[in-house]
Amino acid sequence: MKLKLFIICFLSSLGSAFAQAPSAALGSVSGKVVDKATKEPIGYASVSVKEGDKVVTGAVTQDNGNFNIPNLELKSYTLVVQFIGYKTFSKAFTLTSADKSINFGTIAIESEATQLEGVNIVAERSNIVQKIDRKVVNVGKDLIASGTTASEIMNNIPTVSIDPQTKELSLRGNSNVRVLIDGKPSNIEASQLLQQIPSSSIKQIELITSPSAKYNPEGMSGIINIILHKNTSNGFNGTINAGVTFGITPKTNTALNLNYRVGKVNFYSNYGYNHGINANHGWVNSANPGQENLQNFEFRNLGNSHVLKLGMDYYINDKNTLSIYSNQNIAHTDGYGKTIVDYFDTTNNDTYQHFDNENENKTQTYDLAFKHDFDKKGENIEFQANYSKTKNNENTDYDNTATITNGPISKESTALNLIDGVTNYAQFNIDYVNPLSESLKMELGAESRIQTTESDFISTEDGNEYITPYIFSKDSNYDFTFDRNIHAVYSNFSKQWNSKLSSQLGLRAEYYEIKGDFHRFDYNFQSNLTPQTKTETQDDTVTDEIFTVYPSLFVNYAANEKDSYNFNYSRRVDRPSIGQLSPIREWTTPLMESRGNPTLEPQFTNSVEVNYTRNTKMGSITSGVFYRHITNEISRVVYVDPNDETRKILSYDNFDDNNAYGIESSANLKFTKWWAANVSADAYFKTVKGTVQNAVTFELENAQADVTTFNARMNNTFTATKDLRFQLFGMYRGEDLSLQFERAAMYKVDFGMTYNVLKGMGTFTLRFNDVFDTMHFAFDGNIPYRQYGEFYWENQTVYMGFNYMFGGGKNKALQHKQRDANETQGGGMF
Incomplete structure (x- = not known):
């Protein structure tokens, strides 16, 4: 009933807006709002017309910064422009019979962040802006100080969560999310990639929960786009950030951003280095009938990662721009793990497993883009080619021991796993934008993505059983190749119906083909018995071809300068990842x-979303609801290892349709001159499906559970002086339910401070994370049998960091190309 009432009111408002026709005795005011430093247009800024202290009417700027307010009586007014994170602009004007239409031209508003010559200063406080198809989080020093890497600060972003154990990223309670860096994909797993990017290198984080047809439709819950700093100021300038996290062991994080702008050429680079030990431990108590046991786990990893980006923009002339950049990522991890299984029944073999792991990941990316602007304002075409290659090498040495406590039997075995993987990825894009009129814009584009993955896995197992007269040895060689090609075309049409109503309709068509080949060969040795034998035990091939269309629809209605409504619809797809498809074991x-x-x-999702934004004197509040219908859902499945009934296999399978929905709200508020806060809360409702095995009959059974999850965050900034600020952050992640167990609630409180030195060029940061040492993972479950446990990691830490900005030359920042800002409105990448 509430939804029907909302629709009736919405349509009535539209009818009233269309019914108002300007008369000859009325005037209008128009203009364009831009950032004073970068000259970039500012969309969704609040523009109000006041008569004295009374607000007469108003509007919200379009994506290109333009606004037009008609139907004004001929008298004197004051124009007021406001936007979160910017100083208020106001100017008086008078409409007369001789001058009924006043155009303010370009209105440049100034950021609240300090602007020094040649250096772009990072804002003290982060702010969140709701746009037609996304939320944009402008990263300030408060978020940078909350963690040394992108992975750590993500937990402070509304609707985003990072699993503290697996580092898995989720958006709106779902892990099927696509991560882009500067609008481009990466071959690196998101959990690993986010730990390599220093927090100080991040300019913005875009949460695109309902992407338009222009974007790659992968990711059920949407896209998270991380935009790194890129300056275009004249001369040489940059920033350096160094920090140390003190806990049980220290961890270092360093980032260097450099920029050199001379004439028509702009060079830029980002380098980040992370080093440190991450350790965690835990236990699980299992009541598996006949095999009741207590499992103790201990893991320790020493990681080193390097991220380097080098790029150049060549402004050939006013109409042509050439851009080139390369990303080089290197990550190396030395790991140690220990698992002890202590059975309560002494007739069962207690087991001990120890492993040493060495993993190296190298990714190199090369990108070339060319943009041409036509004579017609706003018309442009852009070509882009992107190639990346990732090599992943793993060497894991397992040492297993099994003993019977009341007998002489003892078994020892070792296993060596060697994995070599190579992924090649190429992407080609062409985007064309043409404003057909002042109110209608057309976007057309095409894209091809070609991916090839090869993985070789060698497993060597040696067993020494003291009750037998021989040693058994078995080697296995796994070869997995996977090819995936996707070709797509899209079209978007954007319409500005009037000063209040805008819409965008898009359609994307994709042809998708895959081919996977898996081969397994076993080599057996039995000394003194039989010679070596080679057997092909498995040979699987999978192919698929799918043609699919993905529509999208966006409607934005700005009722006045305070209230705006947004409706989104899009169709999404989740194609199985390499890890979900590869029969090679991931861990054991x-x-x-x-x-x-x-x-x-693949699984497909139809997503509907409605948002409402309210601008107040204290700031803006955005609330929304969403609904997702999922077909052919991909979920986890657990079954008995056919080669060993005491072990389980954890894998994936497709299930029936599913539904998920939720509600969320976030606010940027400034309560007083000295107290500001970002506040958010969300609740998600979904049904989890999967397959579990009956603990008594050992039969596979489909199971499902209804889940309700609640999360809340609050990040406070207290301004003590011009240079000294304090931050207080609190987070609560409610209980969550899976098929096998219920995860207990998790919460923490962080406290920090920032102090500006060296005339604002330097900033010292100090932060105490998890003040009350409350953040850990605990679970309890009864499916298929009772099991409960807890895991702990190094969560209570102290971070100390220093950021220094340097450079010279007058700041004459050129307008960033829209493709760099990854806007849906204008030329850009998918």
């Missing part, structure tokens, strides 16, 4: 092993 413990399923099919 004495009781469980994880591997993919080559027969997985």
Whole structure:
């Protein structure tokens, strides 16, 4: 009933807006709002017309910064422009019979952040802006100080969560999310990529929960686009950030951003380095009938990562721009792990597993883009080619021991896993934008993505059983190749119906084809018995071809300068990842092993979203609801290892349709001159589906659970003096439910401070994370049998960092190309 009432009111408002026709005795005011420093247009800024202290009417600027307010009586007014994070602009004007239409031209508003010559100063406080198809988080010093890497600050972003154990990223309670860096994909897993990017290198984080047809439709919950700093100021300038996190062991994080702008050429670079030990431990108590046990886990990883980006923009002339950049990522991890399984029944073999792991990941990316602006204002075409290659090498040495406490039998075995993987990825784009009129814009584009993955896995197992007269040895060689090609075309049409109503309709068509080949060969040795034998034990091939269309629709209605409504619809797809498809085991413990399923099919999602934004004197508040219908859902499945009934296989499978919906709200508020806050809360409702095995009959059974999850965050900034600020952050993540267990609530409080030195060129940061040492993982479950446990990691830490900005030359920042800002309105990448 509430939804019907909302629709009736919405349509009535539209009818009233269309019914108002300007008369000859009325005037209008118009203009364009831009950032004073960068000259970039500012969309969704509040523009109001006041008569004295009374607000007569108003509007919200379009994506290109333009606004037009008609139907004004001929008298004197004051024009007021406001936008979160910017100083208020106001100017008096008078409409007369001789001058009924006043155009203010370009109105440049100034950021609240200090602007020094040649250096772009990062704002003290982060702010969140709701746009037609996304939320944009402008990263300030408060977020930079909350963590040394992108992975750590993500937990402070509304609707985003990072699993503290697996580092898995989720958006709106779902891990099917696509991560882009500067609008481009990466071959690196998101969990690993986010730990490599220093927080100080991040300019913005875009949460695109309902992407338009221009974007790649992968990711059920949408896209998270991380935009790195890129300056275009004249001369040489940059920033350096160094920090140390003190806990049980220290961790270092360093980032260097450099920019040199001379004549028609702009050079820029980002370098980040992370080093440190991450350790965690935990236990699980399992009541598996006949195999009741207590499992103790201990893990420790030493990681080193380097991220380097080098780029150049060549402004050939006013109409042509050439851009080139390269990303080089290197990550190396030395790991150690220990698992002890202590069975309560002494007739069962207690097991001990120890492993040493070395993993190296190298990714190199090269990107070339050319943009041409036509004579017609706003008309442009852009070509882009992107190539990346990722090499991943893993060397894991397992040492297993099994003993019976009341007998002489003892078993020892070792296993060596060697994995070599190579992924090649190429992407080609063409985008064309043409404003057909002042109110209608057309966007057309095409894209091809070609991906090839090869993975070789060698497993060597040696066993020494003291009750037998021989040693058994078995080697296995796995070869997995996977090719995926996607070709797409899209079209978007944007219409500004009047000063209050705008819309965008898009359609994307994709042809998708895959081919995967998996081969397994076993080599057996039995000394003194039989010679070496080679057997091909598995040969699987999977192919698929799919043609699909993805529509999208966006409607934005700005009722006045305070209230705006947004409606989005889009269709999404989740194509199985390499890890979900590869039958090569991902990890193993004495009781469980994880591997993919080559027969997985894509899942599709239809998503609807409605948002409402309210601008107040204290700031802006955005609230929204969303609904997702999922077909052919991909979920986890657990079954008994056919080669060992005491072990389980954790894999993936397709299930029936599913539904998910939720509500969320976020606010940027400035309560007083000295107290400001970002506040957010959300609740998600979904049904979790999967397959579990009956603990008594060992039969596979489909199971499902209804889940309600609540989260809340509040990030406060207290301004003590011009240079001294304090931050207080609190987070609560409510209980969550999976098929097997219920995760307990998690919460923490962080306290920090920033102090500006060296005339604002330097900033010292101090932060105490998890003040009350409350952040850890605990669970309890009864499916398929009772099991409960807890895991702990190094969560209570102290961070000390220093940021210094340097450079010279007058700041004459050129307008950033829209493709760099990854806007849907204008030329850009998918």
